Amino acid sequence: MPDIRVKICGLRTEADVQAVVAAGAHYAGLVFFPRSPRHLTLDEARIVAFAAPPGLAKVALVVDADDATLDAIVEAVPLDMLQLHGHETPERVAALRERYGLPVMKAIGVADEGDLAGLIEMSLAADQLLIDAKPPREAELPGGNGLSFDWRLVAQRRWLKPWMLAGGLTPENVAEAIQRTNVRQVDVSSGVEASRGVKDPARIAAFVRAATGPAVPRLR
Numbered sequence: 001m002p003d004i005r006v007k008i009c010g011l012r013t014e015a016d017v018q019a020v021v022a023a024g025a026h027y028a029g030l031v032f033f034p035r036s037p038r039h040l041t042l043d044e045a046r047i048v049a050f051a052a053p054p055g056l057a058k059v060a061l062v063v064d065a066d067d068a069t070l071d072a073i074v075e076a077v078p079l080d081m082l083q084l085h086g087h088e089t090p091e092r093v094a095a096l097r098e099r100y101g102l103p104v105m106k107a108i109g110v111a112d113e114g115d116l117a118g119l120i121e122m123s124l125a126a127d128q129l130l131i132d133a134k135p136p137r138e139a140e141l142p143g144g145n146g147l148s149f150d151w152r153l154v155a156q157r158r159w160l161k162p163w164m165l166a167g168g169l170t171p172e173n174v175a176e177a178i179q180r181t182n183v184r185q186v187d188v189s190s191g192v193e194a195s196r197g198v199k200d201p202a203r204i205a206a207f208v209r210a211a212t213g214p215a216v217p218r219l220r
């Protein structure tokens with residue numbers, strides 16, 4: 001079984017962090033997008049981030065955020081990575097890496113082959129790529145919609161940078177997704193929720209188990 005790393009996105013409480021740690025996940029995603037049911041204020045995000053032990057990477061998810069917004073987030077919340085989930089260009093990605101000294105993961109929404117056209121240019125700018133389902137035109141959110149895409153679009157690719165698969169993953173389909181795409185990192189939000197924006201510890205544990213195999217979670 002390959003070594004699979006798991007990101008659970010949209011954590012909102014200390015209890016969510018405990019569930020993620022108990023399950024043995026590797027990344028915790030904190031959403032800063034006011035329209036999202038998973039949005040955190042800076043005060044809420046600080047509480048969640050300080051509950052995370054060393055070894056659990058704290059990832060701030062933002063959407064076309066300006067410098068002032070990012071300055072406030074980075075100042076208030078201890079972070080290990082930025083996830084850019086908007087229309088950020090490779091130049092913007094590079095500028096933010098430089099400005100904050102944090103690794104940057106750029107999300108790319110995929111519905112068809114054409115959405116992967118800028119992959120090489122973005123790979124040169126970002127530390128990691130998050131390959132996610134492209135949101136439908138009518139979607140309220142640019143991500144976290146629980147929708148998947150055709151995994152064959154990414155299955156045979158050669159990657160210049162580490163990448164993570166997202167979009168509609170669940171405890172029920174994640175093992176197949178890994179097998180079909182050869183990905184080594186997976187990301188989930190909706191698929192481990194009891195209701196929109198509310199994480200379910202049992203589904204988080206089931207997701208990590210299904211992704212990583214039956215190994216004992218790491219000791220912390």
Ligand SMILES: O=C(O)c1ccccc1NCC(=O)[C@H](O)[C@H](O)COP(=O)(O)O
Binds near residue numbers: 039191
């Ligand atoms: O989760 C949100 O509310 C959200 C809001 C704005 C941009 C992105 C958002 N989420 C992205 C993610 O949670 C994940 O990185 C990924 O897209 C997986 O989502 P899901 O399909 O729900 O598992």
